[in-house]
Amino acid sequence: MSPFLNPSSSNSRSRAAGLRRGFGTVDTLLVVGGAALLAWGGLYLGKYSGRFDVNEFDEIPHGRAPKAVAVAADPNAALLKAGMVAYGKSCVACHQADGMGNPALNIPPLAGSDWVMESSPNRIIRIVLHGLNGPVKVKDTMYSGGQMNPWLKTPDNTAGLTPEEIAAALSYARNTWGNKAPMVTADQVTAILKETEKRVDPWTMDELMKVPMTSGVSASAAITPDQLKAALKALPAAELEAVLKEMKK
Ligand code: HEC
Numbered sequence: 001m002s003p004f005l006n007p008s009s010s011n012s013r014s015r016a017a018g019l020r021r022g023f024g025t026v027d028t029l030l031v032v033g034g035a036a037l038l039a040w041g042g043l044y045l046g047k048y049s050g051r052f053d054v055n056e057f058d059e060i061p062h063g064r065a066p067k068a069v070a071v072a073a074d075p076n077a078a079l080l081k082a083g084m085v086a087y088g089k090s091c092v093a094c095h096q097a098d099g100m101g102n103p104a105l106n107i108p109p110l111a112g113s114d115w116v117m118e119s120s121p122n123r124i125i126r127i128v129l130h131g132l133n134g135p136v137k138v139k140d141t142m143y144s145g146g147q148m149n150p151w152l153k154t155p156d157n158t159a160g161l162t163p164e165e166i167a168a169a170l171s172y173a174r175n176t177w178g179n180k181a182p183m184v185t186a187d188q189v190t191a192i193l194k195e196t197e198k199r200v201d202p203w204t205m206d207e208l209m210k211v212p213m214t215s216g217v218s219a220s221a222a223i224t225p226d227q228l229k230a231a232l233k234a235l236p237a238a239e240l241e242a243v244l245k246e247m248k249k
Contacts, residue, residue, distance in 0.1 A: 075228040083172025086165040099177040106146030108138035111177035120213040131202030163189035164234035
């Protein structure tokens with residue numbers, strides 16, 4: 001057994017010799033070990049220093065742009081795609097793919113609708129959350145006899161839409177078929193949901209006309225990447241896949 005490991009096992013003579021030998025070993029170790037460390041340090045820097053270039057420390061892996069980064073690059077475009085999916089799920093049956101509605105069934109158009117394109121989304125968010133009943137005037141035409149059901153997802157209405165999906169569907173309707181209006185965010189939808197949480201009945205046109213356009217939520221708000229992430233997360237897997245596929249086009 002080495003005297004370093006169990007010095008008590010040696011007699012004092014061989015112990016002294018062992019210690020002398022020991023110091024020699026330590027010197028050699030320092031030189032060899034130091035050289036090895038330097039060599040390792042050089043190799044490490046060679047491999048990981050990134051040539052001391054700040055751009056090397058960019059979190060985006062070079063050569064392959066991850067999907068999430070592509071999404072964040074244009075949050076509005078992604079929201080519109082998510083909106084197209086939500087619209088296809090919940091609105092298209094009545095308001096049609098071209099947004100023209102079905103006047104014969106008293107379903108008004110969203111394309112060119114003054115309601116849809118109002119700068120503040122205060123009224124249209126209410127319509128989708130709680131529905132609309134009674135006559136409604138759209139593009140100078142009176143539609144009566146139709147009713148739109150509430151579209152908020154609740155325990156009683158599991159086929160409904162989340163606030164994120166409602167924001168996406170409305171953003172889509174506001175920016176498709178030649179329509180042009182600010183995007184709608186999930187925050188705006190939840191803010192109005194809070195304001196109207198006691199409401200049960202669908203809205204009527206007269207009631208909605210009294211909803212101020214300036215109070216409640218602000219007229220326009222650009223969607224943030226976080227809100228977009230939340231919107232995308234809220235989509236069922238199959239729909240998210242459809243959005244991502246659509247975005248690759
Ligand atoms: C079952 C049919 C139906 C579905 C589904 C439906 N709506 Fe409607 N929507 C209507 C009818 C009918 C009216 C008019 C109600 C009335 O006459 O009071 C209306 C009115 C509206 C209006 C106000 C009038 C206008 O034309 O601008 C908006 C905005 C609207 N719907 C948006 C949506 C959105 C967004 C969705 C999907 C989340 C949706 N609707 C789903 C039937 C429907």
